[in-house]
Amino acid sequence: MAQAAFVLWLAVTLAFVAMELAPGDPAQALLAASGATAEEIAVRRVQLGLDDPLLVQYVRYVGDLARGDLGVSWLHGRAVSRVIGESLFPTAVLAVAATAVGVGWGLTLGLLAALRRSTWLDTLVTAIAVLSFSTPTYWSGILAILLFSLRLGWLPSSGEGSWRHLVLPALVLGFALSGSIARLVQTRVSEVMNEPFVVAARARGLPARQVILFHILRAALGPALTVVALQFGFLLGGAVITESVFARRGLGKLVVEAITWRDLPVVRGIVVFSALVYVLVHWVSDVVQAWLDPRLREELV
């Protein structure tokens, strides 16, 4: 607990220092184009507390957080929790959809490769897997738009609103995720097939299909889920590239906006949120592993 608090404090402080070093004055940025005079901008600066000594600003910045107050966005003029919440929803939708695609596709590929070891299929799957995490989503996304939206006209190229808008980004992002899952499943299944309990099961005469389903898959699922959990946590941080290519809103865009406008309360909120996700994801992956692998469960208990 103390260590988690230390990690959080470190991350938040890092954000404060970086925003302090970065050029740009939030009050001026907000008001200059509206015809506000220099005095009026100065008044706003005082209002936002930007004229206080740095130490005072920092204490307030950490102190608010310690009291659980995320504050009000300077740019949006609304509670940071609401601003983040509104961006989180579309990000979460995309993250879930992309993870589903990635797991489905990755599991299929990985199993195929492991069960047909050293065949052309194995080679092909390995190639697809490496290709998937070598392809920038900002390129595959553009190609997908070019093909499915502009040439074929099947799907909308961008934006949100219906599940049709979700298809292309989820496929593109899911494909990018699938490679590492496929490889993990492939390796793990190959290993498991040499384990004594699988060999024993086969010796008992269980059909291959059943062996795969009950023993191999179960053993392979653990590490795969760990990767999925880590990646899901990463996606929740905002798949900014995919959001940008498909013009979706989400946390990634919020991050860019908050930094661009030096919106310190939102930056702090995002840092806190990602730290929580980070801790949560690691905890979840530990628990899942333990649940799937009885040996570990005993260790943990």
Next chain:
Amino acid sequence: MIKWYKPRRRPLLRQPVVLVALGWLVLVGGAALLAPWLALGDPVVVSAERVLLSPKADFLLGTDMLGRDVLARLVWGGRWTLGMGLVGLGLAVGLGLPVGLVSGTVGGWLDVVLMRMVDGMLAFPGLLLAMATIAVLGRSIISVAVAVGLAAAPAYARVARSATREVRAQPYVDAARAIGSTEGHVMVRHVLPNVTAPLLAFAATQLGWILLNGAALNFLGLGVELGTPEWGAMLADGRGYLRDGPWASAFPGLALTLTVLAVNLLADGVQEATRPR
């Protein structure tokens, strides 16, 4: 029919895939290095007369929306993209390796503090870290390299730490200590040689990650100077012209994908070549 599988270990240069990947990297890297002496068009000068020409004899890969030769920009762009990747990797290894080695060797409270700092970095959103770095340093390719290098360093520290701990748990390290070797001696004689292989493989994987994400920052318009023929920036420039000139964004993307692919295949090759029996 399920075949029982045993991992094989093959020397790096006996793997055909690795040879192809190396070939591509040598081609791209060589072209980038030799760009000034190759018979190429100008990568920077704009021209109203040849805006968005499709690929043909004069311009093998076409021209972009400002009338620049895409092929020339791709070749010159290799300098920026690959250079950015190498600098970023150097930073990631330069920061991550010492921290990981020290943390894995010394252990105790120092290990806890260092690893919590690594956690702090990892818990910090990567994009925010990169943008903040660029905001502080100003926009340039160096800032991009620093940003992705910083983002990659904590993961490297982690891997270096666990590799170190693994080696140090081996019986021969205990034996070395038992016969009176100093910590420094153990580090140089036993730990370093044995962590090199996994750390090399991981470095190659990270290079792929750094290339992808560095180019991504440029794609988002956060990095390079205006008009720089960096691949990610070229992709972003061409994106508004998908209808009239898809080649302006398709080719830089292809070059980047193939390069990252080659790097990742190389990483696999290293892993395969050094896999413990």
Next chain:
Amino acid sequence: MNRILAWCVLLSVVLIGCAGPSSEERGVYGLTLAPSGIDPHVNASSELGIPLTSVYDTLVYLDPETGEFVPGLAERWDISSDGLVHTFYLRRGVTFHDGTPFNAEAVRFNLARITSPDLASQKARFMLGPYERVHVVDEYTVQIYLSEPFAPFLDTLSQVYLGMASPAAVEQWGDEYQLHQVGSGPFVFAEYVPGDHILLRRNPDYAWGPTVYRHETAQLEEIEFRFFTDPATRSPALETGEVDVMGEIPPQDAARLKSNPDFRIEPVPIPGASLMIFMNTERPPLDDVRVRQALLYATDRQAIVSTVFRESSPVAHGPLAAVTLGYEPAVEEFYPFDVERAMALLAEVGWSDTDGDGVRDREGQPLALDLYLMGWGHMPEVGQWLISQWAELGIAVNSQVVSYPEALEVAAQGKHHLIPFNLSGSDPDILRQFFHSQAEFNWSKIADLEMDTWLETAARTLERADRVELYSRVQLRVMDGALVIPIRDYVNLNGVSNRVQGLGFDAQGWFPWLIDVTLSE
């Protein structure tokens, strides 16, 4: 594998089947920015005005045809002879969408809200200029006091930022009011999901529209607004029928759409400051007017307009767009593209290429300029053109892309030689934001006391002809002193489906009068 293929085919069949046509009653309008907030009293974005101009009524309206102010929620108004007191006689029988009656107290409430420091208004407050206080005379008469005369005041009051909101709704929703806005206009604010969409529904009871509206009530039942922040996605969204109207189509897409019989481009010239590059007159070598003039002569604006903007917007010649009130056509005589003259001027100042490296130098220093630009509004493309054009004359340019807040800081510190920028606005008082010595956007770093006086006087002068005369002097002075390189006037290229009729825009050029829009199948 075959099964996957089969799923793909099935999926695509389903997808195609889902793309049905929308009805005659419902339009979809593509916006280009997802604003950080859309409360017109609080937020500053232009995008918010596109839907909300039809949700709120304003006290007066500016007729874009005549340039005259016409009655809105105010039936008529007087301005005291000293220009300090505006008296508005309000229309009776107006109700907000929630049933709250509109009256003088509502006007007072709105002005008090806008000017309250707690609201932290980002625009509306500052548009009011020397606003002092508001006084309710009787139920339908209200007076606004200014501390000094302010010529753009009616222009301010005609804009959505000063739209009249229902006091009851504002009180009810507090900080979350922007999600539940209530006005008295031809459309009701039905739904807003930030960043996703805004939905307006017809107000059947609307009966107090200004004369600039051609219909009594709205012709469409519903209008949905969706955001298309990425320029590359706008024309596809229009072509695939996702939207009926789309603002700010990129020029290259507009050129293609023009040849498509199902769509048309409705270009709307936007008044205000043209896209111009500010030259820092304090920083050598641009402190010498001849060098600045040389840059103007060396710039082939026509080539930029032809390639970057595909001829979709006119070349700019001065600091004001040609459609702005008070535009001085004499600026068009200045600085034709003339490389010879540019070279002669540079040579005259002593800049020549003595070491043969292709860059001019003087006393061992190369002629290198720092250009900062923001990544939007085609500025990067324009910048690359300039760099290329000037390189031929031996002028080196170091360019750096910056965000808007960074640009403000760079400019405030005078680290730049050149920064492009533009702002829109229907009143020529916008010049004061750029060329007054104390202005926030005085990026030319000019301190011309005479020009300060002209700008201040013009802002206080209510007689239009006198103002125009003063602004004419300012524009000529700006070009005489070679303070900026004008590039182009802003033209909003609206992509419109041919089923849309009756789309007209207000005097700002940004805000459509949705009441008159009709759709056909």
